[in-house]
Amino acid sequence: MNKASDFNLNAMTRGWAVEIFERSDNLDTAINLAHEYADGTEWVIYHGKSHDLCQHCDTALGEEYLEDVGQTCEGMTYDKWASALAYAEIYQRLCQDITTLFDMIEAAE
Numbered sequence: 001m002n003k004a005s006d007f008n009l010n011a012m013t014r015g016w017a018v019e020i021f022e023r024s025d026n027l028d029t030a031i032n033l034a035h036e037y038a039d040g041t042e043w044v045i046y047h048g049k050s051h052d053l054c055q056h057c058d059t060a061l062g063e064e065y066l067e068d069v070g071q072t073c074e075g076m077t078y079d080k081w082a083s084a085l086a087y088a089e090i091y092q093r094l095c096q097d098i099t100t101l102f103d104m105i106e107a108a109e
Contacts, residue, residue: 001043004056013090017097030098038091050082053089061096062089 001012016037024030043049053059065088066072073081 004043004049004052006057009053009057009090009093013093014097017094017101020094020098021101024098027099027102030102031095034091034094034098038087038094041090043090044083044087047079047082050079050086053086054082057089059085059089061092062086065089065092 001008017034020030020033020037024033038044043053062085066084071084073084076084
């Protein structure tokens with residue numbers, strides 16, 4: 001993904017979801033891989049890219065996830081918060097995409 005937008009972010013996570021799905025025997029394994037993919041992406045590692053993602057993409061899923069796990073921006077720098085939010089948004093989109101793929105296979109059986 002070269003430019004942060006919801007369209008590009010969805011395309012990236014859907015492509016990764018297919019890769020993860022093909023590498024996984026079950027949903028739990030796939031969700032663990034989703035964490036690795038999200039945590040290792042340049043959109044999380046590099047603060048400038050995290051800021052770009054947060055500015056140009058809907059981060060509602062990420063915000064909800066961070067709230068659910070009890071993580072707040074209190075005591076965090078702006079850079080760290082942007083990276084945390086970017087991670088959470090990417091991870092949640094990946095999990096949704098992966099779950100959809102597993103649900104499709106289950107429905108077909």
